[in-house]
Amino acid sequence: MDAGKRLRIKVRNARIGDYAALVKLWKANGIMIRLGDDRDGIRTMLSHNPKLSFVAVRNGDVIGAVLGSWDGRRGWLHHLAVEKGYRKAGIATMLVTRAAKEMKSRGISMVKVEIYSRNTASKALFSKMGFKHYEKLLTYGKEI
Numbered sequence: 001m002d003a004g005k006r007l008r009i010k011v012r013n014a015r016i017g018d019y020a021a022l023v024k025l026w027k028a029n030g031i032m033i034r035l036g037d038d039r040d041g042i043r044t045m046l047s048h049n050p051k052l053s054f055v056a057v058r059n060g061d062v063i064g065a066v067l068g069s070w071d072g073r074r075g076w077l078h079h080l081a082v083e084k085g086y087r088k089a090g091i092a093t094m095l096v097t098r099a100a101k102e103m104k105s106r107g108i109s110m111v112k113v114e115i116y117s118r119n120t121a122s123k124a125l126f127s128k129m130g131f132k133h134y135e136k137l138l139t140y141g142k143e144i
């Protein structure tokens with residue numbers, strides 16, 4: 001039996017009504033709230049990228065989530081998090097799989113994610129899921 005059925009977890013699309021629960025999840029699980037993560041920013045992201053973001057819900061509580069986006073070339077995953085009490089049960093794998101499947105169904109053929117180098121759990125997860133690590137690639141950013 002898969003983790004979703006065993007733990008009675010439902011994975012569904014994220015909606016703006018989940019915003020408070022998402023912030024609570026991110027804050028409790030080490031996701032930094034950054035530029036663009038205010039309610040308006042997330043509303044914009046969800047409406048620009050319909051049905052690419054998912055939440056895992058148990059007994060009405062959001063216990064995991066991933067945001068998905070498409071920049072016109074690649075799909076991207078952001079702010080993946082699972083509540084501490086539910087980790088190592090395959091929930092992140094379910095969320096990433098759903099987002100990637102939805103992307104693929106729209107013809108998106110590459111999905112990427114940025115991970116802090118210290119994040120051993122996330123690195124192990126994405127490696128196990130077949131994501132390639134581009135060792136020579138660095139991320140640059142600038143507030144504009």
Ligand SMILES: CC(C)(COP(=O)(O)OP(=O)(O)OC[C@H]1O[C@@H](n2cnc3c(N)ncnc32)[C@H](O)[C@@H]1OP(=O)(O)O)[C@@H](O)C(=O)NCCC(=O)NCCS
Nearest residue numbers: 029080081082087088089090091092093121122124125128
């Ligand atoms: C990273 C995170 C999302 C993983 O969620 P999860 O639901 O526990 O992941 P899964 O159960 O789907 O794990 C799948 C595989 O990933 C790897 N993995 C997950 N957590 C791991 C850990 N703490 N240490 C080592 N490997 C780990 C394992 O290979 C695991 O397979 P296994 O259980 O058969 O060993 C979760 O630890 C988390 O929310 N961390 C805090 C927020 C964060 O760092 N988010 C990532 C941002 S990129």
